[in-house]
Amino acid sequence: MNKTILLTFLFIQNILFAQFSERNLSSEKWQFKNAKETSWMTATVPGTVHLDLMDNKIIPDPYKDENEKKVQWIENEDWDYQTSFSISSKEIENQNIDLVFNGLDTFSEIYLNGKLLKKTDNMFRKWEISVKQNLKIGDNLLQIKFKSAVNVGKELAKKVPFKMPESPRSFVRKAQYQFGWDWGPRLVTAGIWKDVKLNFWNNAKLENIKIEQKSVTKQKAELNIKTEIFAKKKGKYSVLINNQSNNFQFKKGKNTIHIPFIIHNPKLWQPNGWGDPNLYDIKISLQKDSENLDDKIERIGLRTIELIQEKDAKGKSFYFKINGNPMYAKGTNWIPADSFSPRITKEKYQKLIKDSKEANMNMIRVWGGGIYEDDEFYKACDENGILVWQDFMFAGSFYPSDEEFLNNVKEEIKDQVNRLQNHASIALWCGNNEIDEAIINWGYQKQFKYSKADSLQVWKDYKKVFHELIPNTLKENLTTDKNMYWPSSPSIGWGHKESLTEGDSHYWGVWWGEQPFEIFNEKVPRFASEYGFQGMQTLETTKSMFSGNPDLSLENGTIKAHEKHARGWEIINSYMKRDYNVPTDFVKYNYVSQLLQARGMQIAIEAHRRAKPYNMGTLYWQLNDCWPVVSWSSIDYLGNWKALHYQIKRSFENQVILTEEKDGILNFYAINDELKKFNNVNLEIQVVKFNGEILNKKTISNGKTLEEILKFEPIEIKNLLSNSNKDEVFLRLILKDGNEKIITQNNYFFSKPKDLKLTKPNIKIKKISPTEIEICTDVLAKDVYLMGDTNFSDNFFDLLPKTSKKITLSKALEKIEVMSLWETKN
Numbered sequence: 001m002n003k004t005i006l007l008t009f010l011f012i013q014n015i016l017f018a019q020f021s022e023r024n025l026s027s028e029k030w031q032f033k034n035a036k037e038t039s040w041m042t043a044t045v046p047g048t049v050h051l052d053l054m055d056n057k058i059i060p061d062p063y064k065d066e067n068e069k070k071v072q073w074i075e076n077e078d079w080d081y082q083t084s085f086s087i088s089s090k091e092i093e094n095q096n097i098d099l100v101f102n103g104l105d106t107f108s109e110i111y112l113n114g115k116l117l118k119k120t121d122n123m124f125r126k127w128e129i130s131v132k133q134n135l136k137i138g139d140n141l142l143q144i145k146f147k148s149a150v151n152v153g154k155e156l157a158k159k160v161p162f163k164m165p166e167s168p169r170s171f172v173r174k175a176q177y178q179f180g181w182d183w184g185p186r187l188v189t190a191g192i193w194k195d196v197k198l199n200f201w202n203n204a205k206l207e208n209i210k211i212e213q214k215s216v217t218k219q220k221a222e223l224n225i226k227t228e229i230f231a232k233k234k235g236k237y238s239v240l241i242n243n244q245s246n247n248f249q250f251k252k253g254k255n256t257i258h259i260p261f262i263i264h265n266p267k268l269w270q271p272n273g274w275g276d277p278n279l280y281d282i283k284i285s286l287q288k289d290s291e292n293l294d295d296k297i298e299r300i301g302l303r304t305i306e307l308i309q310e311k312d313a314k315g316k317s318f319y320f321k322i323n324g325n326p327m328y329a330k331g332t333n334w335i336p337a338d339s340f341s342p343r344i345t346k347e348k349y350q351k352l353i354k355d356s357k358e359a360n361m362n363m364i365r366v367w368g369g370g371i372y373e374d375d376e377f378y379k380a381c382d383e384n385g386i387l388v389w390q391d392f393m394f395a396g397s398f399y400p401s402d403e404e405f406l407n408n409v410k411e412e413i414k415d416q417v418n419r420l421q422n423h424a425s426i427a428l429w430c431g432n433n434e435i436d437e438a439i440i441n442w443g444y445q446k447q448f449k450y451s452k453a454d455s456l457q458v459w460k461d462y463k464k465v466f467h468e469l470i471p472n473t474l475k476e477n478l479t480t481d482k483n484m485y486w487p488s489s490p491s492i493g494w495g496h497k498e499s500l501t502e503g504d505s506h507y508w509g510v511w512w513g514e515q516p517f518e519i520f521n522e523k524v525p526r527f528a529s530e531y532g533f534q535g536m537q538t539l540e541t542t543k544s545m546f547s548g549n550p551d552l553s554l555e556n557g558t559i560k561a562h563e564k565h566a567r568g569w570e571i572i573n574s575y576m577k578r579d580y581n582v583p584t585d586f587v588k589y590n591y592v593s594q595l596l597q598a599r600g601m602q603i604a605i606e607a608h609r610r611a612k613p614y615n616m617g618t619l620y621w622q623l624n625d626c627w628p629v630v631s632w633s634s635i636d637y638l639g640n641w642k643a644l645h646y647q648i649k650r651s652f653e654n655q656v657i658l659t660e661e662k663d664g665i666l667n668f669y670a671i672n673d674e675l676k677k678f679n680n681v682n683l684e685i686q687v688v689k690f691n692g693e694i695l696n697k698k699t700i701s702n703g704k705t706l707e708e709i710l711k712f713e714p715i716e717i718k719n720l721l722s723n724s725n726k727d728e729v730f731l732r733l734i735l736k737d738g739n740e741k742i743i744t745q746n747n748y749f750f751s752k753p754k755d756l757k758l759t760k761p762n763i764k765i766k767k768i769s770p771t772e773i774e775i776c777t778d779v780l781a782k783d784v785y786l787m788g789d790t791n792f793s794d795n796f797f798d799l800l801p802k803t804s805k806k807i808t809l810s811k812a813l814e815k816i817e818v819m820s821l822w823e824t825k826n
Contacts, residue, residue, distance in 0.1 A: 020205055020294035023091075025142070025196040028083040032191075035078035035145065045196060046342040048105065048189040049079050049146075062339075063627045064547045066561045068185045075150045075188035082143040085198075087135050094200040095232055097135060099142075101127040103194030106174040107147040113140055122173040123193070124372055124393060124412045126419075131198075146190040149174055160400060162454040165444045170397040173408055176369040177336065177395075182565040183622070183631040187339045194342070204231040204250065206286050206294045211422050212479035213302060214260075221266040221302050225259045226479065227284060237293075240285040268323050269301025269424045271362040272385035273330075273654050274675060277301060279382060279424065301382060301424025307484050315501025318527040319616030320363075320387070320427060328609070328673045329617030330652040331363035331386070332356065332634070333530060336370040339626045346376045348639070352624055353380035355635060359645055360652035363387040365489070365529060365619050368433035369395030372416045381425035388425045389529070389619070391489065392416075392470060394432035398439065401461035406469055413473045421482045428484050429474060431466035434506065436488035441495060489529050499525060504617075506530035510600060511571060516578060520604040521660070524611045531604055532621030532632035534565065534572055535597025536590045538640040540789050545628045552586040563630040572596070572630075579752045581825050588824050591785050594643035595753070595821070597632075598796065601644055605651040606658050610669045612709045620648070643783075643796035655706075657683065657735040659748040666720065668700070668712040670735055670743075678706040680738030687720060688732050690759060690780040692801030695724055706743075717750075726750035727757045730780070732800075747798055758782060758822045763799070770812035776804035782821040788813045 025045075032043035032052050041056045050071065053059045059074070060067040091097070099112070106123040109116055112134045120127055153168025164170055169179040180186035199205075208228040215222045225241055231250040239246050241261050248257055267278035278301060285295040306321040320327050337344045337352060356364060364381065366373060368391030381388050392413065399405070420426055438444065439462055445455045466487045474483050491503030499505045505525030509515040511533050520531075536542070543550040545558050553559065554569070563569055576582050576596050583589045601620055608618040625637040634645035654674045660667040668683055682701035686694050698720065700712045721729065731748040749756065761781035766774045775784065781799040786792050791810035799805060799820075 019292055020199065020201040023198040023200070025083065025085055025198060026192075028085045030081060030083045030192075032079060032081045035080050040082070043081055043191075045081075045083075045192045046103070046194050048191040048193060048340050048342060049074060050187060050189055051340050051343065052191070061547070062185060062187060064545060065558050068187070068561065072186065075186075076148050078148055079146045079190050080143065081146070081192060082141065084139050084141050086139055087137055089137050091200060092132075092135060092137055094132070095202045096130065096200070096205075097132040098199040098201075099129045099131045100197045100199055101192070101194070102197075103192070104144065105146075105189055105191055105193045106149045106172055107152045109145045111141075111143040111145070122408050122412055123175060124173060124416065125408075126415045142196075144192060149190065150188055156400075159402070162450055162457075163448045164398050164400075165438070165442075165448070166397040170394075170399045171405075173393075173412060175336065175341070175371050176393065176397070177626065178339065180564070181369065182568075183335070183629055183633075184564060184626050185339055189340065191342075201294065203233060203235075203288050204229055204237060204286060204293055206284060206296050207254070208418055209284055209296055209298055209422070210418075210479050210482075211282060211298055211300050213304070213481050216266060216268070216302050216304070219265065221263040223261045223263065223282075224479070225261050225282070225284065227257050227259070229255045229257065229286060231255060235288065238287040238290075240283075240287065242281075242283050243285075263302070266302050269303040269382075270385060271322055271327060271387055272357050273360060273362055273673060274322070274325075274327075274385070277383060277385035277424065298422045299379075299382065300422055303424060304481075305387075305427050305484065307428060307486070309502075314614065315498070315526065316503070317616070318503055319613075322387075325675060326613065326616065327362065328612060329363040329387070329527070329619065330673070331361040331365070331617075331619045332623040332648075333365045333367050333619055333621045334370075334373075334623050335367055336373075336626050337624050341371055341374075344374065346374075349374065349376040350380050351639060352635065353377070353384050353386060355639075355641070355645070356386055356623065357384040359634075359649040360654065361386060361648075363389060363427070363617070363619060364623065365389040365430075366391055367395070367622070368393055368430070368489075372420070375419070378420060378423040378425055382423055386425060387427040388423070389428045389430060389489075390420070390426055391430045391433050394435060394465075396434045396438055398444070398458050399435070399461060399465055401464040401469075406464065409465065410469060410473050413470055414477050417474060417477050421478055426482070428486055429470075430489050431470050431485070431487040433489055435462060435466070437490060437493040437506070441493040494523075502526060504529040510604070514571065514574065517575075517600045517603045520600075520607045524607050524615050526615060527617040528604070528608055528615065529617070529619050530621045533575070533597050533600040534568060534593075534630055534632050535642055535644055536593040536630050537562075537625070537628055537633075537636035538594075538638070538642060539587065539590060539787070540640055541628045541636040541638045542590065544638060554586060554589065562628055568630060575600070580754050583824050588819070591643075591819060592824055593630075595783055595796065598643040598647035599753070601634075602647050602651055605648075606656075609651075609656065609671050610658050610660060610709075612671060641791065641795070643785075646794060646796050653744065655735070655744040657733045657744050657746045659731065659733065659746075661717070661750070664717050665714045666717055667714050668733070670706050670710040670712070672706050672708060672710075678737045678743055680704075681706045681710065681743065682736055683712050684734040684736065685715075685720070686732040686734075687724060687729055688801070689724075689729055690757070690801065692779065695729065696720060696722065725757070727755050747800075753782070753821060754825070756782065756821070758825060760822055760826075761799075761820055763818050763820065765816055765818065768806070771809045772806060773809070773816065774804050774806050775799065775818070776802075778802065785819045787817040787819065788815070 030043040030045045031040040033040050043052045062068045062071045104120045108120045110118045149172045153172045156171035157168045178188045210226040212224040234252045282298045286293045310317045490506040492499040494507045504527040608615045622632045625633045628637045658669045685698045687696035733746045735743045761777045777799045784799050793808040
């Protein structure tokens with residue numbers, strides 16, 4: 001009996017010895033200190049120096065009060081991190097032991113037991129070091145010494161004979177937003193920002209798995225699984241794909257193999273709004289003599305993506321075709337969800353992506369000034385049918401192109417595309433954010449007094465990185481079905497007329513150009529990848545900015561410090577005066593600033609959607625925040641929906657009925673983004689007074705089919721309204737199919753909010769259960785705002801006269817306060 005147990009034990013030991021295994025060193029006891037000092041403090045890995053200093057009560061929370069100013073010294077210091085870990089005699093018997101850093105921020109030296117192993121210079125790269133020969137049985141000391149990225153950047157900048165804009169950030173391969181943006185603080189971090197691991201392996205290991213989709217029919221999907229295997233010794237090996245075995249003879253070193261694989265009766269991955277985002281697990285196992293050496297699971301979706309750019313009478317198209325069908329892209333721009341990215345939880349990623357799905361989005365652009373996001377972000381996008389436009393991490397500056405920089409960038413691109421390329425959600429790789437535009441339009445050359453040679457050098461450097469290095473690296477590392485590259489977003493700056501007729505556009509005539517919102521009706525591009533307007537964060541998030549009792553006043557220093565645009569308050573005020581009564585009360589001002597933001601974006605989105613198929617995409621700036629701030633976001637730092645996000649949900653519905661008012665005429669557009677058709681559609685138009693009285697009713701029935709867009713016959717306003725005052729009525733629009741089933745509804749107001757002659761609504765709230773209420777009104781309640789520390793299923797909505805609406809709450813509230821636009825006018 002004992003002999004049997006011993007044999008079983010030895011057998012298990014042999015299996016364990018044969019297998020790839022991993023040990024997470026992040027959970028060891030870590031310490032850190034300022035390089036100039038001698039005493040060590042406790043540290044957390046993954047983390048950043050700012051978080052560790054906060055945990056040790058050395059600095060206050062930079063997000064609160066005006067504390068950001070008090071922590072600026074940190075970026076100029078060098079920081080040391082260390083831990084000791086024990087290695088067993090069993091572990092040291094493994095043939096190979098690799099030390100793997102998934103992310104070091106940014107300039108560091110890695111020491112193991114006093115020996116310098118490597119110097120690092122890129123936050124976005126994975127660093128893998130063979131360490132078996134440096135380890136010993138018992139305690140081992142691992143040290144990482146970080147140099148100030150700002151100081152190193154300044155030294156690198158000296159090598160260029162002319163001054164670069166935003167110097168020194170463009171010289172360091174690190175998250176660019178950390179140097180401060182017009183929505184974010186300046187918090188230039190250092191530290192071990194991703195996991196640290198020891199990998200133990202024997203004989204061979206799986207290095208890189210690329211799954212190419214060769215063809216998909218209803219009957220079968222043909223895949224080519226390309227795998228790189230590093231073998232320590234030559235010999236016979238087996239590679240299993242979902243338990244189907246394939247035998248190979250491997251040479252010592254790197255082996256690249258191709259294995260065909262078929263999925264029968266495949267289900268396609270569909271974007272949100274078109275169907276289910278079906279996913280398949282592909283398990284790749286590496287074996288020798290029937291013993292498992294290594295395995296990996298890749299989760300894939302079967303879909304085709306094409307970027308279509310075809311010349312037409314008006315310029316050149318720009319749209320995505322998914323699974324053979326043109327898709328209207330509805331979505332947003334993503335920035336990192338925290339200035340200290342290690343504390344973005346999986347739950348936060350999942351919630352932000354689910355909130356995007358709930359708001360009827362199908363695409364997110366990952367902006368080039370942040371980070372390549374965590375695996376959880378892309379997993380959430382895969383699972384929720386959200387396509388990803390992935391910028392590489394370059395934004396709004398000039399970048400060098402010396403050999404060292406180019407080699408560094410090449411390795412960064414390789415690491416990231418190899419990590420991300422099997423995700424179903426990845427739709428496009430984009431070289432950078434606004435660099436082409438910065439070189440051509442922003443006047444830096446004049447500002448910094450460049451010579452002609454300097455200006456030529458900037459363009460040469462640009463072309464080297466974004467037109468040569470990156471596309472060539474993609475070609476080498478991506479399968480053909482995954483290689484879609486766009487050099488710069490936008491392709492043409494918003495001052496040029498071509499920016500509206502081809503490529504993608506960042507239109508900033510609203511906000512930066514201070515044009516009225518109505519200009520969006522004229523400035524319609526082929527694909528709007530950026531446009532936006534600021535609104536205040538919710539009251540809950542505003543209060544979180546204070547360490548003591550909040551002083552809610554626009555003159556308060558903390559409130560002012562959490563607006564990063566130099567003229568932000570001034571611009572918000574000037575737009576508010578155009579469209580609303582400007583309240584003096586802080587709570588009302590906060591409410592109206594959110595309504596203002598939502599109104600601007602509604603006008604833009606409706607103009608884009610009415611222009612379908614000329615315009616085939618609208619991605620507003622921006623979804624989220626990295627700290628509590630007045631910004632362009634629709635969801636604030638604490639995850640609360642602003643008025644904008646509720647409006648986005650309405651504006652992005654798959655079917656909408658929209659109105660365009662032009663020269664005394666009303667045009668009506670029915671828009672459908674789904675793949676199904678609606679037959680014999682008709683439009684019912686009601687002219688309704690604010691007290692609910694219907695003054696006029698008209699049905700337009702043209703017996704036509706709604707496929708993508710349907711324009712109804714125009715109506716003269718004077719004929720529809722007869723003697724009614726425009727400020728006292730609204731249009732109720734109801735779109736129905738041939739069976740009189742309602743497809744969608746909408747309201748249209750003729751006047752700006754400040755000109756509406758509203759009467760006081762008698763709003764009543766009835767509690768149905770602790771987390772459900774019913775709200776009703778006697779007369780029109782415009783922009784109903786439900787207040788309280790909970791998430792409401794709808795908010796900032798128009799409640800029509802003599803109607804009620806049921807609302808669910810994310811958590812029970814004792815008291816719900818309510819406000820409507822009428823309160824801001826009186």
